[in-house]
Amino acid sequence: MDAAGAIARPRATPFWRTPTFRRLVRHRSFMIGLAMFSFVVALAVLAWWIAPNDPNRTAIRMRFRPPQLDRVFLLGTDNLGRNMLSRIVHGAQLSLLIGLGVVLLNTVFGVLLGAVAGYFRKLDGPMMRLADALMAFPSILLAIGIAAALGPSAWTAVIALSVVYIPRTARIVRASVLVVREMEFVQAARASGAGHWRIISRHIMPNCMAPLIVQLSFIFAYAVLSEAVLSFLGLGAPPSIPSWGTMISEGRTYIREAAWLTIVPGCAIALTVLGLNLMGDGLRDVLDPRLKIEQG
Amino acid sequence: MAAQPLLSVRNLRTVFGTMQGEVTAVDDVSFDVAPGEVLGIVGESGSGKSVTALSIMGLLPQPPGRVAGGEILFEGRDLLKLPRSELRRMRGSAIGMIFQEPMTSLNPVFSIGDQITETIRVHERIGAAAARTRGAAAARTRGIEMLEKVGIPSPQRRIDDFPHQLSGGMRQRVMIAMALSCSPRLLLADEPTTALDVTIQAQILDLLRDLQREMGMAIVVITHNMGVIAEFADRVAIMYAGRIAEEGPVGRIFDAPTHPYTAGLLSSTPDLVGEVPRLRTIPGTLPSLYELPPGCRFAPRCDRRVEACESGRPATQEIAPGHFAACIRAREGASA
Amino acid sequence: MGSYIIRRLLQAIPILLIVSLISFGIMKLVPGDPAIVIGGPNATAEEIENIRRNLGLDRPFYVQVGVFYWNLLQGDLGRSLLLGKPVLEAVIERAPITISLSIYAMVLTIVFGISIGVLAALRQNTWIDQVATTFALIGVSLPNFWLGLVMIVLFSVHLGWLPTNSYVEFSDDPVRWLRHATMPSVALAMLQIGLLARITRSTMLETLRQDYIRTARAKGLPEWRVVAKHAMANVMIPVITVVGIILSVLISGSVVIESVFSIPGIGSLLGNAILRRDYTMIQGGLLFVAAALMLLNILVDILYAWFDPRVRYDAGK
Numbered sequence: 001m002d003a004a005g006a007i008a009r010p011r012a013t014p015f016w017r018t019p020t021f022r023r024l025v026r027h028r029s030f031m032i033g034l035a036m037f038s039f040v041v042a043l044a045v046l047a048w049w050i051a052p053n054d055p056n057r058t059a060i061r062m063r064f065r066p067p068q069l070d071r072v073f074l075l076g077t078d079n080l081g082r083n084m085l086s087r088i089v090h091g092a093q094l095s096l097l098i099g100l101g102v103v104l105l106n107t108v109f110g111v112l113l114g115a116v117a118g119y120f121r122k123l124d125g126p127m128m129r130l131a132d133a134l135m136a137f138p139s140i141l142l143a144i145g146i147a148a149a150l151g152p153s154a155w156t157a158v159i160a161l162s163v164v165y166i167p168r169t170a171r172i173v174r175a176s177v178l179v180v181r182e183m184e185f186v187q188a189a190r191a192s193g194a195g196h197w198r199i200i201s202r203h204i205m206p207n208c209m210a211p212l213i214v215q216l217s218f219i220f221a222y223a224v225l226s227e228a229v230l231s232f233l234g235l236g237a238p239p240s241i242p243s244w245g246t247m248i249s250e251g252r253t254y255i256r257e258a259a260w261l262t263i264v265p266g267c268a269i270a271l272t273v274l275g276l277n278l279m280g281d282g283l284r285d286v287l288d289p290r291l292k293i294e295q296g
Numbered sequence: 297m298a299a300q301p302l303l304s305v306r307n308l309r310t311v312f313g314t315m316q317g318e319v320t321a322v323d324d325v326s327f328d329v330a331p332g333e334v335l336g337i338v339g340e341s342g343s344g345k346s347v348t349a350l351s352i353m354g355l356l357p358q359p360p361g362r363v364a365g366g367e368i369l370f371e372g373r374d375l376l377k378l379p380r381s382e383l384r385r386m387r388g389s390a391i392g393m394i395f396q397e398p399m400t401s402l403n404p405v406f407s408i409g410d411q412i413t414e415t416i417r418v419h420e421r422i423g424a425a426a427a428r429t430r431g432a433a434a435a436r437t438r439g440i441e442m443l444e445k446v447g448i449p450s451p452q453r454r455i456d457d458f459p460h461q462l463s464g465g466m467r468q469r470v471m472i473a474m475a476l477s478c479s480p481r482l483l484l485a486d487e488p489t490t491a492l493d494v495t496i497q498a499q500i501l502d503l504l505r506d507l508q509r510e511m512g513m514a515i516v517v518i519t520h521n522m523g524v525i526a527e528f529a530d531r532v533a534i535m536y537a538g539r540i541a542e543e544g545p546v547g548r549i550f551d552a553p554t555h556p557y558t559a560g561l562l563s564s565t566p567d568l569v570g571e572v573p574r575l576r577t578i579p580g581t582l583p584s585l586y587e588l589p590p591g592c593r594f595a596p597r598c599d600r601r602v603e604a605c606e607s608g609r610p611a612t613q614e615i616a617p618g619h620f621a622a623c624i625r626a627r628e629g630a631s632a
Numbered sequence: 633m634g635s636y637i638i639r640r641l642l643q644a645i646p647i648l649l650i651v652s653l654i655s656f657g658i659m660k661l662v663p664g665d666p667a668i669v670i671g672g673p674n675a676t677a678e679e680i681e682n683i684r685r686n687l688g689l690d691r692p693f694y695v696q697v698g699v700f701y702w703n704l705l706q707g708d709l710g711r712s713l714l715l716g717k718p719v720l721e722a723v724i725e726r727a728p729i730t731i732s733l734s735i736y737a738m739v740l741t742i743v744f745g746i747s748i749g750v751l752a753a754l755r756q757n758t759w760i761d762q763v764a765t766t767f768a769l770i771g772v773s774l775p776n777f778w779l780g781l782v783m784i785v786l787f788s789v790h791l792g793w794l795p796t797n798s799y800v801e802f803s804d805d806p807v808r809w810l811r812h813a814t815m816p817s818v819a820l821a822m823l824q825i826g827l828l829a830r831i832t833r834s835t836m837l838e839t840l841r842q843d844y845i846r847t848a849r850a851k852g853l854p855e856w857r858v859v860a861k862h863a864m865a866n867v868m869i870p871v872i873t874v875v876g877i878i879l880s881v882l883i884s885g886s887v888v889i890e891s892v893f894s895i896p897g898i899g900s901l902l903g904n905a906i907l908r909r910d911y912t913m914i915q916g917g918l919l920f921v922a923a924a925l926m927l928l929n930i931l932v933d934i935l936y937a938w939f940d941p942r943v944r945y946d947a948g949k
Contacts, residue, residue, distance in 0.1 A: 133650035136929075137922045138884035141902075142654075145918045148906045149661035221773070228775050229888055233906060248778055252892075259785045266778035274773040281769075355849055388852030395850075400843040405865045405941055415851045458941045474851060 023286045030282020036275030040268070044092035051086035055242045058082055064258050078247075078261050079254055087242040088268055094243050095224050095272065098157055102223040103216050105162035106169045111212070113166065114173025115200050119181060124174075131167035139164045143226055147235040154237040157230050161223050172215050176208035183207075210287040217283055221276035228269050244269050300372065301328035302514050303352070303482055308366035310344075310351045313359075319585045321347045323538040324366070331481065334508060334515045336529030336546070338522065338561070342582055344538040345518045349484045352516075353393050354383050370482070389419045392475035396487035398467035402459040408470045409455035412439040412477055419478045442473040447503060465496035469503065476507060483508075485517045489524065501528055522565045526550060531618075534558050537583055537593040540612075542626075544619030554615050554626040556598045592623070600625055636937050640930055648926060655919040656700050659911055687912070709916035714908055719916030723898055730886055730897035736813050737820040737882050745825045746871065749832025754859065756837065764829065771826030777888040780819035784893075787815060816893045820885050824878045831874055832867065839866045869940050876932035880925045 024030055043050065052072040059081035067076040067084070075084035117127040134142070146160035180186065181204060189199050230236040231245030239246060244265040251261025310322040322344045329335045337345045350356050351363050354375065368375040370391065375383060387393075395401045403411060413435040420435070436455070443451035446469040459467055468488065475483060485504065489497035505528060508515055517528060525532050525546060533543040534557065542555035553559040560578040580597035583589055589596050591606040598605070604624060612622045667684040668675070675683075684690050688699055703710070709719040752764035787794045794815055839845065840863055848862045849855075883899075890899035898921065905913035 129646060130650065133647045133654065136647055136651050136926050137654065137918075138880040138925060140881070141884040141887065141918055141921060144887065144902075144906060145655070145658045145914060146661065148909075148914055149658045149911075151663060225773075225775055229777065232775075232777055232888065233891075233903065235906065245775075248775075248781065252781060255781060255785055256789050259789075262778065262781050262785070266775060266782065269778065270770070270774050274770065277769060277773055353850060355846060384852055384854065386852070387850055393850040395843065395847060397843055401847045403844040403848065403862050403866070405869070405939075406862075407941075414853070418851070418853055418857070460942050471847070474847075 020286060024282065027282045027286055029278045030286070033275045033278025033280075033282060036271055037279060038275075040092055040272045040275065041096065043089045044096045047089040047093055050089050051083070053083055053086055055082060055086040055090045056240060064254075066258070067260055067264070075264050076258075076260055078251065079258070084261070084264060087247060088244070088264060090242045091244040091247060091265065091268065092272075094154065094237055094241055095227055095269075098154060098161075098227045099220045099223040101158040102161045102165065103220050105158065106166055106219055107212075107216065109162070110166045110169030111173050111205070114170035115177055115205065117170060118174035118177025119196070119200055119204070128171075128174075131171060134163070134167045137164075139222075140226060140229060143230065144233065144235065147230050152235050152238060154241065157227050157236045160230070161226050164226075165219050165222065169212070169215055169219065172211050173208055176211055177204055180204045180207045214280055214284045214287060217276055217280035221273045221280065224269065224272050224276070301369075302331040302333075302371060303329040303516070304367075304369040305348070305352065306367045306369065308348065308351060308368065309364045310347050310356065310361060311364045312361050316586055320364075321361075321538055321585065322351060325535070325538070325540055326366075327533050327540065327543055329482065329514050329516060332508075332512050332514055333531065334517065334529045336525040336532040337516060337518045337535060338520065338525055338532060339535035340520060340582055342537075342585075343535040345535050346486050348535075349393065349486050349516065349518055352484060353387060353391065354380075355393070385419075388415050388475070388480070389478040390480055391482045391484065392478075392480040393484040393486065394468070394471045394475045394488050397491050398464050398471055399491070401471055402467055404459055407456050407458055408443075408462070409436065409439055409457075412442060412455070412470070412474050415474055416477050438477065439473075442477050443470070445476075445507070446470070446473045447499075448473075464492055465500065468492060468496075468500055472500075472503065472507070476511065476513075479511060479513075481513055483513055483515045485515060487519055488517065490519065490521070497524075504528070522561060534561070537588065538585070539593060539609075540620075540622060541594065542619075542621040542623075544615070544621075548616070548619055554619075555594075555621045555623045556600050556625075557594045558621075560597075637934055640933055644926060644930055648923060651922050651926065652701070652704060652919055653697075655915050655922065656697065658918070659915045662911065704919075709920060710912040712905070712910055712913040712916075714905065714910040714913065719913055720920070722901060722913070723917055723920050726896060726898050726901055729895060730883070730890070730899055732809070733813055733817055733820070733886060733890075733895065733897060734879070734882050736817040737824070738879065740817055740821040741824040741828055741878055741882070742875075744821075745828025746832050748825070748829040750836055750859075750864075750867075752829065752833045753836035753840070765833070768826040768829040768833075771822045772830075774822060776819050776823055776885055777892050779822055780816060780889055780892040783815045783819060816889050816895060819892070820882055820889050823885070824882060828871070828874065828878060832871055835867045835870050836863060839863050842866070869936065872932060872936045872939060876929040879928055879932075883921060883925060 059077070061081065062077050063079055063081040065073050065077040067074060072083065072085070075088060077083055078087070113127065117124045137145075143160040143164050146163060147156045150156040150159065177200075186199060186203055189203050194203075227236055227243070228245035228248070231243040232249045234246075234249070236245060237243045247265040248262050251258065251265070255262055305328070306326050308322055308325045309320060312319045312321055325344070325348060327335065327337075337348065339345045347356070347361070350361075352368055352370075352375065356362065363376055366376070370386070375386075378386075402408065413432070416435040416438055417432070440451045440455055443455060448454055448466060448469055454462075459470075462470065472488075488504065489500050492500060501524065504515065504517075507513075517524065519525065529546050531544060532546050532549055534541045534549075534555065536557050542549060542553065542558045549558060550562065553562055557578070560576070563576045564578065565575075578597055583593060583596070589606070591608055592598070592601070592610045595601045595605040602625070610622045610624050612620050613624075613626050614620055615626060667680045667687070667689055688696055691699070707720060709723075711717070712719055712722055715722055748764045748768065752761045752768075755761050794811055840859075845858060845862060848858045853862075886897060886899035887902050888899070889895075890897045891903040894900070898917070902914065902917045902921075904910070905917060
């Protein structure tokens, strides 16, 4: 039996009974953010029920209807008569899925690369050089460059945004690993003969979770924002899939007569990103107040 | 003591607001300091001694901390009732303070000369006559003078150094120079030597003693080290859990402590002379300020306690003129 | 100090190499045959072959890389497929416009970001703090191009205060330039103001807890002096490090903002190149911007080192 494992393993109490959970629930900004984000998630999940009709169905005779208090025309229609409410909720699906994709890729690769760099000293140098070079490119430009090369599609957006942020995630994981690696229970595990992977996965990683979780919530927010930029520039999902960014780009031509075409999708983006940022702030306050300076 | 004391703290109460409620860090503390006298305040960490000094200077961290009662009379004026600008004017010019951590107590981005002359010029500009200088050049000269006085070699060169270029002992000397640059009548020294190497500690104490004699100022030195008190202080007040346990002239208290806590402290400090018996310790630990025992706070750890000790706060008894103890069994003489 | 500068510049070289390699690599990501994509659906086989030869796509990979670096060393960033002129020339032509816009946005960011942050810190937990923090948070959450459009709706269409069409350069008419540049600069700056305010606030709060602040108060310094001199000097140091990042985000944001406001700067040059698949322009333009920003960041690092006496007087440690 691995004595060192018994010391370092995280508690077996269910999450909702831990003091962390209780502190989160009491944190006002976090709960507000959670409410906002959950609202958007609900919209996305229930899209097929909420949407009055197919988001791509054009109806020329109904075009340019301004928003009104009405089940169907709550958010009006656009220049082609497409229902804005439908388009917004379907756009939510896209944004959230892309955000999720970016977060997942970051979790897998960011953790992997960061753990390797932090744990194996010899690989650290060159890996960090590469990371620095990637980070030298301003994030949005790099994403645009990659997306422009790969061609517009939802996958392109996910890949481009992930490439941009994985070095940052890896750095954060690496920083935690560097610290935890020197702690005594790790030395103990090593002394009792545990192999590298066992040490990393069972002892080091559980203690690096806090900054990672905070970073992931900010990445989600960044992904939603950047996806909007990419689709605004025509580099994201093709026009057949409703996307908030594309909607703003399309609405731009009619900004004088039908301002709601641009305003509504932007508010949707702002709501989602704000919710995620509030959650990220709350998580940071509760999980590790020391990060406040670095993250900003 | 016919003359009016320089500093007279009466019934000072300082509280801190915490998530678990309000905590009293200093509970009804009173003591006097005569002009030119050195008073030591001794106690374990958490006994409230630093908080007392900060309360006198008005430097409590304001959101959690506040003075909840009492008076602090300096030269007859109650510092707690002064308008903030008045109090600020007295800081540095009438009352100076030096702190425990020389490594972090100086601003790293300004030269030490800048920081010393700043004190001088601020006080000269607002007419606190003690500075006795006019203009930047004169302030700089005085700064160099002060550095020399505290024993910094080649002060004309070093005055432009930055704090990180100086050792801990040097930085503490600079702190002393800054605090004394306007010749205050009272100096509060909060653990001035605790963070320094043992050899440097002795030097700093010697320096303080020389300066004190030369300038005739009163010093309140706060420490947990009985040795510092023995060397340096005229009188001593021993604090425990926010209250004063015993107060009196150093000689008397060291020879014949009357409060069991004082006795315990002294017997856990080894003598350099004579045979060293097995050191005694005081069993138990300081009580948490959230769960204070009723009555005498030292009672749970005291080997002389009786039932009466747990009911009500022990009254302060005058053992001899100028010697007070807060213990109902004080007059019986302490066990050693 | 001098050795620090040299060290910093030397460190930058390998990174610059990798950065250029990355921009080269981006073009290799184009799926399929780039020559066909560039030629378009109507190109003949001969035209495609020409394109391939012109761009050197028919050579082996390592030769292409070699040619790329060789050209770089001579200052040749390639030739725009659309405009027919060298990328470097096209970029430099438009540089003053983007630079003036960025400077304006930078000034707004620094002035408002720092003041809001300091104000929030000094009035911590009061309503001022809440308002400031909320404002910063919202600023960070808005898509900047959308903000630009909203401002156009509000200030141009409805209120008619500020113009949207055409553009006046700073060198032509500073006052009219100001009117034209205000909305795009605000849109650009909004996110940064939020970021800078948050960082300034937390740095200020942290600094005010330091021992040397307590010493400054114990010396009898007036509170304004404690904050303005002792606290601010220490706050500025980490803030300067953020300035480099802010500049990067500002300039990269101009790609979108310039398109929104029809401003003929480097940003819209790149934006157009993306729309029209002008690959050489994209590659060269990205590299130029990335390299320029790297240089700026080095300058910022040097500035930081100069400000912090612990670094300045310890040169070589």
